[in-house]
Amino acid sequence: MPYTLEDVTRLIEENMPSLSPTASKVIKLANNINTPPAELTQVIKLDPVLSAKVLKLVNSSYFSLSNQIVSLEKAVILLGLNTIKNLALSAAVLAQMESGKAHKDFDSEAFWKHSLAVGVTAKLIAQKRGVEKKVIEDYFISGLLHDLGVLAEFSVFPETVDRLLLAVESVNLYDAEDLILDGLTHCSIGHVLAQRWALSEELSNVLLQHHTPWDFDKPSELVLTVYIANIICKKHGIGLIMGVPPFEPDERAFTSLSITPSVENEILEVIEAEITKAMEFLKV
Ligand SMILES: [Fe+2]
Ligand SMILES: [Fe+2]
Incomplete structure (x- = not known):
């Protein structure tokens, strides 16, 4: 019997925890530019771990400020709503994921390296395009979390993991899933999780659309950027590669973003150094 999206919703509810109330509240407040x-500082203060992370991040080499910041409110002002939101989101998601049990054959270290690499690549593409500074971090987080559906899939359908890992030796993950899970993929599963965690619509769309942007009406710049970043990272074997990837992004993605494929070489020159720097963001 094929699984339906309703089954996925139920399985995610049964098997995956919700985000913590503080994390949800911070994300919600930070989503409103008038907060x-x-x-926001008052809510962050309720969570000592998050408070410490905010201060550590503002003082880390990721932001390379010259003065030591000790006031939480000053840190919130300096980092801005969007960075705080992304910090709370990535910390909450990573904590949830670490508490989950990984499949014995799943290389979670390589998975996170792929996630980080796509986050960094998406951010570099956005920087090259001159995307507004305050949304640049959205590109990083979207890349970082784009494959959350893979983790959700492995925890709600543990019995299919072996078959999927075998299948991806000869086809790409998306096609293997489509076949084995009868139309479901880590994209549709990730989208259900994104809804359950009340992630923003832009981010939910990245989870859903990053392999097949043109199956959707007017894919966003964020989706197209993550789509290109994902293929570049797979093509160069940065982090986990599951399945046989398409080796070149579709020309249409470059045209829509007004960039040329040469962006790939520029990114490759700096990617490893940027990944090391981005780890700072996650480690705090
Ligand atoms: Fe993916
Ligand atoms: Fe990916």
């Missing part, structure tokens, strides 16, 4: 920093 005063003082109000």
Whole structure:
């Protein structure tokens, strides 16, 4: 019997924890550009771990500020709503994922390296395109979390993991899933998880659309950027490669973003150094 999206929703509810109330509240407040920093600071203060992360991040080499910041509110102002949101989101998601049990044949280290590499690549592409500074971090987080559906898939369908890992030796992951899970993929599963965690619509769309942007009406710049970043990282074997990837991004993605495929070489020159730097963001 094929699984339906309703089954996936139920299985995710049964098998995957919700985000913590503080994390959800921070993400919700930070999504509203009119939230005063003082109000956000009050909520962050309720969570000592998150408070420490905010201060550590603002003082880390990731932001390379010259003065030591000790006030939480000042840190919130300096980092900005969007970075705080992304910090709370990535910390909450990573904590959830670490608490989950990984399949014995799943290389989670390589998986996170792939995730980080796609985050960094998406951010570099956005920087090259001159994307507004305050949304640049959205590109990083979207790349970082684009394959969350893979983790969700492995925890709600543990019995299919062996078959999937075998199948990806000869076809790409998306096609293997489509076949084995009868139309479901890590994209549709990730989208259900994104809804359950009330992630933003832009991010949910990245989870859903990053392999097949043109199956959807007007894919966003964020989706197209992550689509290109994902293929570049797989093509160069940066982190986990599951399945036989398409080796070149579709020309249409470059045209829509007004960039040329030469962006790939520029990225390759700096990617390893940028991955090391980005680890700082996750380690805090
Ligand atoms: Fe993917
Ligand atoms: Fe990926």
